[in-house]
Amino acid sequence: MKKLILTATLLMAFSTSFAADYLVNLIGLDENGKELNIPIKSKKWKKRMSKVFKRVGGDVLPQIRSYSSNEKFAFSQFDLGLYITMKFGIGIFEESPVKLAMKVEPYFKLFFKK
Amino acid sequence: MKKNILIATLLTLVTFSASAKEGHLNPYWFGDSIDKSADQNDNLNSIDSFLNGVVDSTVGALNEFDAEPVAKATKNGWHLAGFQTSLGVGFSGNIGILAFGGTKIIEIDWARKKQEKKEKEEELESSLPVVTINENHTKADLNKALDPVVRQLVETGRVKDEKEFRKNLSVVSNDFYAYAKGLSTTRSNYVWRAGKIRLDLNFSASGKIATAGPLVKLGVDVKLRLEFARIMAKAQSDNKAMTDLNAKERKIARETRNLLDSLSYEVTKSYDELEKSYNMDVHDMSFKIIEVALGMSVEGSVGVAKLKGSVVPSVFFTRHKLSSSTPAVADKAADNGTINLIVDNSDAGIAVDKGLKESIFKLKRKRIRKGMKKAMKFAYKFAKKMSKKAKKRQERMAQGRRVKMPKWIVKKIRSQYKFEVGGSIGPVKLKAIPHLSIYWVNKIK
Numbered sequence: 001m002k003k004l005i006l007t008a009t010l011l012m013a014f015s016t017s018f019a020a021d022y023l024v025n026l027i028g029l030d031e032n033g034k035e036l037n038i039p040i041k042s043k044k045w046k047k048r049m050s051k052v053f054k055r056v057g058g059d060v061l062p063q064i065r066s067y068s069s070n071e072k073f074a075f076s077q078f079d080l081g082l083y084i085t086m087k088f089g090i091g092i093f094e095e096s097p098v099k100l101a102m103k104v105e106p107y108f109k110l111f112f113k114k
Numbered sequence: 115m116k117k118n119i120l121i122a123t124l125l126t127l128v129t130f131s132a133s134a135k136e137g138h139l140n141p142y143w144f145g146d147s148i149d150k151s152a153d154q155n156d157n158l159n160s161i162d163s164f165l166n167g168v169v170d171s172t173v174g175a176l177n178e179f180d181a182e183p184v185a186k187a188t189k190n191g192w193h194l195a196g197f198q199t200s201l202g203v204g205f206s207g208n209i210g211i212l213a214f215g216g217t218k219i220i221e222i223d224w225a226r227k228k229q230e231k232k233e234k235e236e237e238l239e240s241s242l243p244v245v246t247i248n249e250n251h252t253k254a255d256l257n258k259a260l261d262p263v264v265r266q267l268v269e270t271g272r273v274k275d276e277k278e279f280r281k282n283l284s285v286v287s288n289d290f291y292a293y294a295k296g297l298s299t300t301r302s303n304y305v306w307r308a309g310k311i312r313l314d315l316n317f318s319a320s321g322k323i324a325t326a327g328p329l330v331k332l333g334v335d336v337k338l339r340l341e342f343a344r345i346m347a348k349a350q351s352d353n354k355a356m357t358d359l360n361a362k363e364r365k366i367a368r369e370t371r372n373l374l375d376s377l378s379y380e381v382t383k384s385y386d387e388l389e390k391s392y393n394m395d396v397h398d399m400s401f402k403i404i405e406v407a408l409g410m411s412v413e414g415s416v417g418v419a420k421l422k423g424s425v426v427p428s429v430f431f432t433r434h435k436l437s438s439s440t441p442a443v444a445d446k447a448a449d450n451g452t453i454n455l456i457v458d459n460s461d462a463g464i465a466v467d468k469g470l471k472e473s474i475f476k477l478k479r480k481r482i483r484k485g486m487k488k489a490m491k492f493a494y495k496f497a498k499k500m501s502k503k504a505k506k507r508q509e510r511m512a513q514g515r516r517v518k519m520p521k522w523i524v525k526k527i528r529s530q531y532k533f534e535v536g537g538s539i540g541p542v543k544l545k546a547i548p549h550l551s552i553y554w555v556n557k558i559k
Contacts, residue, residue, distance in 0.1 A: 022167030025137060027202045028214025029544050035204050036214055042167035045211075049175035057194055058184045064192050077195075106213040111196035111225075 026106065052084050056110065064112055078112040135160050139207040143492055144540040158495050161209050168211065169503045172199065172224060176522045177511070196525065197224045203543050216544035218530065220496065224504075225525035225556075246341040249298045249350055253291050253358045256340075260287060263338060272319065272336050279321030286315060286323065286425060287340060292363035293408055293427050294342035295356055296370025296416070301349040304382040306404070306431045308374045313340040313427040323425055340427075362414055369416035370408065374429065376453055377406060377418075380479060381431050383448070384486040392494055398505070398556050399497040399527065401490070404431040405551040409456035411473035417454025418477075418533060420547040428551075448483075452476035455533055455549075475535055485539030489531045489552060492541055497527045497554035527554045 024045050026038040064078050084106055142156050176197060179185055185194060200218035203209050212218050245259045264280060267273040290313045297311055317323060317336040356364050381404055388394070394401055405428045409419020419426050455475040504524045530548035531539045542548040 022163045022170065023137070024164060024167035024171060025208060025210030026213035027204055027208065027210025027216070027544070028212055029216040030214060033545060035544060037204065037208065037210060038213070042171045045167070046171035046174040046178075049171060050178045053175055053179035053194070054182055054184075057179055057182065061184050061192060061194070078192075106211055107200065109196075109198035110194060111198070112192055113195035114191045 048084070052082075052108075053110075056080065056082065060110075061112065076114050080110045080112065081107065082110070083107050137161060137164050137208050137210075139203060139209055139541065141207060143488070144207065144543075145538070156491070156495070158499055162499075164209055165500060165503055168199075168201075168222075169500070169507050172197065173504060173507050173511075173522050176224065195225060197522075198222065199224075203541060205543055205545075217542050217546055217548065219541050219543070220530070221526075221528040222500065222524060223526040223528075224522050227521035227523045243337070244339040244341055246343060247291075247294065248343055248345045249355070250345075253288070256287060256291055257284075267336055273317065273321055274319050275321040277321070279317060282317070282321060282323050283315070286313065288363065289366065289410070290340050290342070290427055292359055292366035293370050293416075293429075295350075295359060295363075295367040297342060297344055297374060297429065298346075298350045299352060299355050299367065300371045300374045300378075302375045302378040304378045305436055306381040306385060306433055307378055308429045308431050309344050310430040311342045311408070311427050312430065313425075314338075315340065315425075365414050366410060366416055369414075373408070373416055373418070373453065376448070376451065376479065377429075378431065379448055380453075380483050380486055384483050384490055385433075387487055388490045388494065392491075394494070397498045398501045399524070399554040400557050401494070401552070402432065402555045403551075403553040405429070405553070406431070407549055411454070411456055413473070415454055415474050417456045417474055418549050419456040420549055421530070421551065422547060448479050451479045453479055453482055455535070457535075477533060477535075481538060482533070485531075485533070486550075489529075489539045489541075489550065492531075493527075493529045493552040493554060496529060497524075500524050500527060501556065523556055525556050528552070529554075 022042040023039050024042050026040055028036055030036050060078075060080060138160055139158070140156065140160060176194075179194065199222055200212040201209060201220040201222070202212040202216050203219045209219075243263055245256070245263060247256050247259070251259075260283065264273075264276070264283065267279070268276045273279045290311070294311050297308055300308060302308070315323065315336075315338045317338070319336070352368075356367055359367060385401070405421070407419045407421040407426045407428050408416060409426055410416055421428060453476075455477050457473060457475050501524050504522070508521050508523070529552050530542045531550045531552070532542045532546045533539055533549045539550065
């Protein structure tokens with residue numbers, strides 16, 4: 001019985017340790033209409049998004065604040081659509097080990113409001 | 115001991131088999147089946163890990179940004195209020211964050227939990243130049259409203275060829291007006307009713323209309339939105355509504371009316387059936403809108419078209435309160451009737467029949483209803499799962515760190531579907547262009 005509990009505990013611990021960093025797949029079509037998949041760990045993806053938020057937010061927010069203080073610009077929402085260009089290297093493609101780095105451009109929208 | 119090893123092996127096998135299709139949507143969602151035996155396949159558990167990853171990375175990054183000095187609110191109050199990302203589904207059903215060209219299946223809007231006021235469901239949408247009309251406006255009024263927009267676009271140099279721009283705009287705005295008149299004369303009293311028609315136009319600087327496709331990035335120079343919002347409960351009479359329409363436009367208006375009435379019934383009936391199986395108020399998200407694209411065949415017949423984002427108008431159905439004057443959902447014509455699906459030459463995979471020759475495919479309403487119910491079920495399950503995961507993640511963070519965390523929640527989810535020629539409806543894959551969108555909105559108080 002003890003062994004059974006131990007086995008079950010180990011199995012659970014094993015799966016939990018994996019669950020901490022999930023795989024988020026990046027997906028899309030290339031210029032020829034062929035499907036592409038790039039698996040990436042969620043922690044790595046979070047780091048990249050965080051970097052973008054800091055960079056874009058850091059650049060954009062002061063600009064909006066400065067424009068907004070000028071009475072000529074009376075707007076209440078600022079939408080920013082952006083592609084994040086990233087390069088992924090050899091051996092990470094699901095279907096074939098492509099030799100060259102691949103450009104990935106996920107599209108996001110950021111909404112800034114008053 | 116042998117027993118223990120057997121149990122452990124079984125556990126491992128179960129774990130292994132459950133993760134065999136990890137990250138893939140079950141084929142059930144793309145097929146025609148909706149029977150109860152499929153229930154074990156429709157729980158979306160196979161994409162749990164992926165969704166956890168999306169939630170963790172998004173909420174984590176947003177929270178990290180909030181800790182930055184630049185994110186702190188200033189006197190004039192500007193701050194990051196929302197974030198939108200899109201998901202796509204591959205040909206074999208694998209789900210991912212849309213990172214290259216392709217059609218999105220799901221669009222997720224994130225927002226802060228504490229809102230100053232209850233916002234409209236579409237407030238997070240892009241602030242395009244919008245020209246809005248209602249039943250009281252004539253065609254001349256629409257043209258009058260468009261004129262200053264055209265002049266501004268020409269004066270600012272965003273449109274180089276004014277003549278070409280005006281010519282193209284006039285063609286699409288006249289058709290748009292005819293669709294709008296179809297809506298204004300629709301007498302449907304079903305609980306789900308069409309209330310708005312929208313046309314998002316994308317023009318190039320040369321004044322030509324630009325259409326987006328799965329592989330085309332929308333980087334056009336000029337965007338313009340035309341909207342007709344119905345404000346009267348009572349339908350307008352043909353005599354009053356159609357005085358300034360020519361023969362072709364009258365045909366569009368009449369056919370739009372018939373289509374909207376049929377769709378109104380099908381949406382209401384599907385929702386009613388879904389409501390019997392699921393408690394729609396059980397989670398934070400609320401089923402708000404169904405968007406369907408309208409199109410015209412070569413012969414001028416109106417039907418359900420692809421949501422191409424330009425030239426093709428969308429009609430929005432919203433839920434109205436049930437009143438004593440609302441008829442019971444029963445339409446004798448529905449079970450044997452059909453609804454037009456506009457097909458074009460790019461649908462080369464469709465077997466040739468008399469429907470294709472006319473650019474119209476007749477979809478059986480019974481099958482549409484079945485597919486629509488399935489689409490609603492998918493939207494319901496996805497919205498519920500996503501919203502719960504985001505909420506739980508925030509709670510875990512707040513408990514673990516013992517600090518007051520800014521709370522980001524899923525504000526809106528838009529899922530997209532495609533009609534198959536057989537009449538079933540499935541979540542849209544990367545290459546396909548959707549016909550139908552379902553919106554769930556968070557009930558922020």
